Amino acid sequence: MFLSPTNQAAKEALAWQKVAEQLKQTDSSSLNDNLNKILQPVKRSESVNTFRRLAQVIDDHSTDGSWLIGRAHLFAGVAYILAAQTALTNRKTEDARQFCLSASENFVKASRYLSSWERKSVLRWASQIKRIADKLEAEPFYAMTHLKALLVKAKAHARFVPPVAQGR
DSSP, X not given: OOOOHHHHHHHHHHHHHHHHHHHHTSXXXXXXXXXXXXXXXXXXXXXXXXXXXXXXXXXXXXXXXXHHHHHHHHHHHHHHHHHHHHHHHTTXXXXXXXXXXXXXXXXXXXXXXXXXXXXXXHHHHHHHHHHHHHHTTTOHHHHHHHHHHHHHHHHHHHHOOOOGGGOO
């Protein structure tokens, strides 16, 4: 079965959301044992190895693993931005708008689990992507340019392994 690039990105975003939900239900003491099962929905994602490194940092420092939930929502947001870009390229403005709003929602959810120094950036992105969603129809070039820039920022941030030893 062939999925369009838009559908692949949306499917990956939903899978990362599922990972976040599973992480919420997992005790941090059993995270290492359950990680393969939790990451099953995103096993083909290019971000899964980064996520494993993040989980290892938590395990090594015996730190509260709640920010992993935030990272899963960040990866979902990144996938939604990619889906929005692809939809906009294909002139499916309403689909792009929905993907933008889903990305914004995931960034807001992520912020609840991230450190204070990360939270501000992520909430700013949520606000920016809502403004982009409002300009998709009238200014598609503006929207695409900003989506590309936001994708670069969000992807780099999601893959960053924060210094968890310093606390939240």
